Amino acid sequence: MYDKFISKSEERVEVYFKLRFYEKKSYIEVVDKKGNEISLPITPIQTDKNTLEIISNLNLISEHNFFNISWENESNLIYLEENPHLFELLRKSKYFVTEDFKQISIRENKRKITLKLEKSKEKIEVKLILDAKYEIFEFLTENYVIRKNKIYHIDDIGENYLSALELNTQIDPKEMERFLTITNSYFDNLSLEYEDYRIEKLNKRSFVPQIIIEKISKDRSLYLKFGFEISTMTYNMLKQDDIKTVVLLNSLEKIISICDIDISTMSESMEDVIKILVKYQRKLKLKESYYVEENLIILHEKLAKEFISKELLNLVSKYKFIGTEKLKTYKIKTVQPKLIAKLSHSIDFLEGDAHLEIEGEKFSILDIISKYKKDSYVVLSDGTNALINKKYIEKLERLFKNTKSSKDVKVSFFDLPIIEELIGEKISGDGVAYGREIFQGLNEIETLDIPNAMVDATLRSYQEYGYKWLYYITENKLGGCLADDMGLGKTIQTISILAYTYLHKNLTKPSLIIMPKSLVFNWESEIKKFCKDLTVGIYYGNNRDFNEVKDCNIILTTYGTVRNDVKLLTKEKFEMVILDESQNIKNITSQITKAVMLLNSEKRLALSGTPVENNLGELYSLFRFLNPQMFGGIEDFNNYYANPIQKDNDLEIIEELKKKIYPFILRRIKKQVLKDLPDKIEKTLYVEMNEPQRKLYEERRNFYYTLINQKLTEHGIGKSQIFILQALNELRQIASCPESKSDGLVRSAKLEILVNNILEAVKNGHKVLVFTNYINSIDNICEELASHGINHISMTGATKNRQELVEKFQTAKECKVFIMTLKTGGVGLNLTAADKIFIYDPWWNKTAEDQAVDRSYRMGQDRTVFAYKLITKGTIEEKMLSLQMEKNKLFNSLITTDTVAVKSLSESDIEYMLGV
Template structure:
């Protein structure tokens, strides 16, 4: 029945009882008669149609309509049940006596009660009715009491039991509500419908406390449950309501508040008023990683822990009765004390604060004395799982320099107890915060000590209950002293090291042939610097900057000065570098007595080392002869390309680590190839213990740096290793370099490769020399060219001459190694070969190593596209180019390294290749490397070039033209 908005109408609110949801209100508009009386014509009003009736509604009506909408059964089902259902199905299933969902029922009840409370408090001045059984919304009008009623709770204690009942007062008159058909329309907060009037109550009475008395006069509390009932039920009533007692006392008392700060490792949610059993069981399962602070106040002899009520009730049981102490609290003064805590960074909310255990005890140690001055009593809760120490904590650490190490001594004081500093070592390293004192109390080690002293304990060694630290940890010692964490005593020499700014300039040895560039002289000086302090060093210059020459000069000086004491030095390197070192030594330090300790037929006798200054060997030999080499004490053990020991658990790493020497040095252009662990392995070789154990390093540096990108840890690691690494990039020393630096890189053939080479050389040598005897040199030119080409191919890789060859090539190994070095240092390299076959083999090797490259040979269609890709792509660092296709016409200034894989007669052709990188627009020094296979026709052609400079300098561009000029002696030497 529609209500017309053209005629007068009235908004009304109608109370009804729902079978499952309890009492609800619905909103209606009712048409008025011409005399202004309500008619039977009515219409339900909701948020959907309220706007139509806006002229007859006020703001409160719109709020009431919205609230009544929310408690209609369809709205409730939608709120709590996502699946499609009918009201009948929903209520029959969820409210079934045996199988119904009790938890859901409770949530729905709270939801409805909350909204009913909001509706009831807005109904004052509105027309309110009880709905008729036929759905008539205006069946019976009811009123809303204009002011709240008061409840007085009565207790009558007699020898057998206690009688309990409430009385209600309204406007000074007692309301007789028991057995008068009164109903609780809402329980939270309580609203009672009595004699057509809706009453609410002061102090937010819970309707459940009144409901039992609607139909009975009083409740009897048996004597056997009296204790529990008085504590759990009567005391809260006395706290919040007017209570009239007979048979026991209720005393109102006033005292000055005294603050207590009670701490415990009881988890949050377990209150101090909880039963003892529940607290104890929870403590058993607690992790103990948090400390819970409870702010309490003492009034007289009573401790009050609830912080939101002005009255707190404490129950005292006497010999024959009870006393309820009704404590009138000074909440304003309590807040002053709480603010004192908050001013000291303890965030107290609802009387509670929670801190991580280490932070909590740091806070207690810092503020205990101050809190005592403010009047606080700081104590541990009786329910706490452990007995904690909360007194003063101090540490005193001393570090004294001894011969080759530092002695660490110190004491820690926990109140009256003095503990040796060394006893904290396992706790700091394992991050265990709890230390048991002699009296059984648990002291919490301050959190900052786990950072401040972690490295000291990790890097030190324990000997007979004392700690020692190696001299190379002088930077750590300085940090501890500068942070006022230790008192340090050291020699003047070591003091000088801490403040040094410039490394002293050292003269070159007389036997050194050549000159050092300024940055090489600085490197030579630095090698002496780490030597003087008995530190291990890492010379980590970019490839091509002369690590070899700086090292040789230093070794020469050791011999000349007598500092080596007659002991030889051992230089370990990849097999492919032995000849390069030998060649460089013969050139720059010819007076050094050098033994090449390599090969299957080496003399395995360390006594022979006494006749030499320098022993050259490979990682493979050190691995094989580990026991033998360990018997000799070298002056220096030097590792070239030291990333070979990057895996600390490898046999090679373990073998070199057990060698004995006065000094240790590593040479590498790439101290970190794959992982930060590469650094640990190499640093631990030159300065054992510098970065702690492998497990410590992995946990404290590798994981934070690589997985968490921790910049603080990265800087700390750099600070620890900085004094022992000298690293110069090409760009840093560019002004000291010529525009172009040429190098020869000698490669050693593998055994299988050498066998293949010797067999082919013998075949052609016999054939060619016989032909020369019979017909002269002119007739052998084609055969000579064919033989030389074959030998060149084998010198590169035998697979170029024999597709069935399955073994390795010494030159390919060295080329790939150096490509990896250049790429890892962030440079770009052009790799030239005269043979497309050779480039194909290199391609395959790079694919296996997952190194990306550009490629160009005579079959490449879009040359410029490949050039642009190399020039413009930052991460594309390798360009493989055939000498014939790419020797001219290309601009490749992005590269600053050029590798010539197979040098031949005419340097002019190679120079054209180098000029692809070394041309206008190139702002960096260009390093060129020619790869020469030792003991092959490649090496002999170099010797010929040096003798016949004019020949190879002329504009000769073909092999045939050069071969025509060769004499019989030249040919014999080439094939010798």
């Protein structure tokens, strides 16, 4: 066949496959080296044999590759999307070129396609990004894209890949959840990036069904439609696009959740209603009095009247009803109460008169709440059953929880903005204007005219704002949390407000700063460095004497000291009490937290790059210290805020909580304020176990798998904690430091990888930080570095001369490597001399690792920071990496980091961690 072709042409013709695009499709065209189309001898080629002969004789592919292919009549075009198997052959061909005859090269390492969303004025800009940097590219197949003359291998994005570039668009912020949900259902393996939101995958969730009063027809039949709402998405929308997985935005916790939906509750709600209808149909001796079609039930008039008058109000508390205003003829009416309030300002509360008006009738707030809880409606004087929005009643209950009398109401000062928003107008009453001015002032911090910070440093603009914010908070005797990202200078901002307090206002009562013991001497050094005129004393250690420091402006102490000396310290009056690393009081029931709460001070501040760890209960503990009257008791907080947010992702309550706490939390992150900070590049290095390590790991995993399952069966998860903790900890050690569990006989596969990377980094002039969780790992790493002649230092919780070691690493050129435990190095250190960081073993919560990395990636760093995480494949470490993303933790402005207690692991989590 090919010989005939040659003889006709009288010369050997080089044939090229040229890649082209046409109406979103990619195809190859057969041409000669001048770009002329070549007429094949048989058009179309009818057999696979002929096709193979031509291509194999052209030496374009291996003779062992066989495939089926059809040529387009006359045009000689082969569409790749119709023949994806051909692409695998073309990848190996030196005759595969672009339209302008440039050789096409292949990048086989898989690259990510990211869906990146950015705020742009009033719209959200959506872009598809290849490999985190390229915006312009074309899709060839589900697995490959082309940019210029390079083809990149990507994760399979699914059969709709030809439409993927249509995702480059603008959307309304209100449409984000719908857009992301539809995108997620149409495309696979798209990474998602939106501001500093965290992506997590949740288990299947069910949602509260809706019953929609669609209409009452001319023959007075009642149309009931069943559905549900998932955040901003309706049942009809999800059904129309056949969506089984939704994407939800939680703006409070900065989380984007991806979860499967369980719509079985809608079917159950229809079955419930049908059972009720059957009961009344029999009672009234009616036949064919209702009709069911998909999610619609049509009730004939007689049955409808019975259902409305006898059953509807009983269902209001169970289901969400929409369209009840259509039921006026049945003396049922949806109403919007009007809140009338006249309040005055007391020390911590607003007090006075408040009541509700409904259709011109006056009701006390407590009466409305009580009647709604009992009947789910309120009866008006004309006999009308008034239905009130359930969310409205719940908000009233949250706001007026302190009210004991139906005549005199008492609400938190901190709820003033929410109450005025609820009323829709300014509250009248003596003293309320004062509270309103305080909240208004929080919006005008930028223009605040106060004395310059009296410190030996030039504050950056965001630090100047932080100083003004601290001034405003403390001057108004409010509590606030400075929650700036690590490395942004919370210490210098705090010293600025202390300098104002003692050097400008000349106040005499001391201020108490409480911190972890590892930070005491760092604080002393920073105060002396930036403000020599402030007097500072340390109240800590075995020989501590409060009389020796009580005349100082600032007293530095530790959480442990406060706990032990609570009786002495509660007798003192302080100008300010400041908590550094305030997450230390996250447990409201701990002795440390209780002791801190008892300290006497009108001004209270908290400092933490991670103000809340793991759950909203920690937010309560923080604000119980800062502003004790904000939330009331822990039970109220859980009922009104924590449970609806963490269990139901209640967006309305999330927004309310944000409005309540945001004036008293100031948080800035690095990328917002440090435009000149270099990049931080994070990579994961996977390490294969050696055979002795694998054998040891599997022996212990099998042992614990059997033991834990036995304990769970016998005692449940609550009484099996100690065994679970022991199992997880030992498997982590074997995965990272098997030497500690084998008397040194089994060597860690990581050690060689780490040391080789360090040797290369040091050779190229870099300084290195290594973080690990185990003392044995530190010993092993130090021993290996010493054998290679690498100058290094190490630090653990027992190290006394921490600051001396930090200074040596920062300034001594010969000191190349600093090894320390993750806990020791996670707070209070400035290690910008390093630009290579290794996390030797992972921690439960990724932000604990981030804290360690940010010892180097902070203000003052002028080089790109590379952070490497070493993960042993096939072990608990790899599974921890997955759980980091899946566990529901609060993040960023409210949430952050450290350990996840074993109690937060479910039985399915434990099965996942210990199973094969």
